[in-house]
Amino acid sequence: MRDHRFQSSKRHTVRLGAVAGAVALALTLAACGGGNADQSPSPTPSDTPASATPSATPTVEPAVLADLGGIDVSADWGTEPTVNAPYPFKVNETMTKVIIEGTGPVVPSATATVKVQYEALNARSGSLFDSSWTSGTAATFQLSQLIPGFAKGVVGQHVGSRLAIAITSSEAYDPNGQAEAGIDPGDTLLFIVDILDAELAGPVGDAVTPPDGLPQVTEVDGVPKISIPAGLAEPTTVGVQPLIKGSGAALQATDALTSHAVCVAWDGTEYYNDYAGAAVTDAPSAAVHQALFNALVGQQVGSRVLVTMPGSVAYPNGNRTPSMAPNTSVACVVDLLFAQQYG
Structure with a gap:
């Protein structure tokens, strides 16, 4: 532990999700029942964007996408993305599509700290359930505190990149879903992520x-x-x-x-x-x-x-x-x- 370096030291591990505030709803392990006693309380339903209201089960069975070629995302860096996708859909493995290829350092590991802008959509309904753009503040997270699919989607990607990440339900919120965000068990999630900065290796x-x-x-x-x-x-x-x-x-x-x-x-x-x-x-x-x-x-x-x-x-x-x-x-x-x- 870092506090063994000096006798008067008291280590304080930064709650990176808390720095970003309520925008961590979609990502923090606390929201899906994980984490430790230091986790901040999960946001109340009033913290959830109106678009996160659970939608009715679609009458059309979600299509299974083999790749993300059919998902179109605007490529204007520094601006809130627009997204067109073939809802409802699901994926059987988490996958990433690079919209803008960055030239900065790569995200080194699933324990790294990253600073991102992101928006999160439910691939079943197409509804937006979380967005750092809406909050007006970029989010800084330690990837180990997030749903596994988010880390899987950004590790190895360059700072300066815009990514579309489709995350399987098993690497998101299965088996219980996240009702207050409108996420049912089995729902695939779609994240659009701009990597602004990342911990160096x-x-x-x-x-x-x-x-x-x-x-x-x-x-x-x-x-x-x-x-x-x-x-x-x-x-x-x-x-x-x-x-x-x-x-x-x-x-x-x-x-x-x-x-x-x-x-x-x-x-x-x-x-x-x-x-x-x-x-x-x-x-x-x-x-x-x-x-x-x-x-x-x-x-x-x-x-x-x-x-x-x-x-x-x-x-x-x-x-x-x-x-x-x-x-x-x-x-x-x-x-x-x-x-x-x-x-």
Whole structure:
């Protein structure tokens, strides 16, 4: 857990769906009974667009589409899409049609964080049941918090793309459907998604040669390894040294940061490493040790940054888990993968 890096840290995992507000109705696991106790309450029926009112069962059996060639979507980036589709229809596997091919980084995994504009339609009735365009605000989500078909449709796609994603009922809201959104068991869903930004798979930028007198950082299979040279003096102030200089947005003091990190005590003992799992999202101001967060403010997304901290800042009183003596100095390498406005 990220809060083991510093004894005064209290990790706060950002509820990305909550940042987007009620537009998360179609996507959050809480809406279909999943998630954990930290999930925000499901929206009440009054939060649901009028177009989400359940429609009568169609008299025409939905056609099974083998591909999405018959679905037409406007290709004007930055404008709300128009959609023509052969309702009612269903698909037997989740599939994606690229309307606009982006040129940015690809969405790396089903645990990544993405910023999107989207609208969601019921393929049985053609009714719109959710839209970030209607809310007027793009939505930021961690894909692992969403229905599986949404993640399946966007992973591997480029930032800057507009997609049509037809999602099977089994990868949406089966077996119970989502009555307050007009979704019956067995309904295929159609999402039109503009990918505005996405978490990076790793640091991207220009390598920086650090000056002498710092911990040494190497890389093994993409994971940084920190070594403390024998006799290297402990830091007396917080030090910040980019190792890879990214070109993304600069981290703001009010942002939440998605990152990977590894940390060692000054004797070289590694006590934190989250590279084996999903990247961690921390809120600003007390989500991680404030001095560490402050050290990263101004660094650009895509960067890999070495931060050295004296024991008076990192562990002035020691720590129980992991066991750290008082005034233990540390070195951390942080990969800045995504930043978003928080709160």
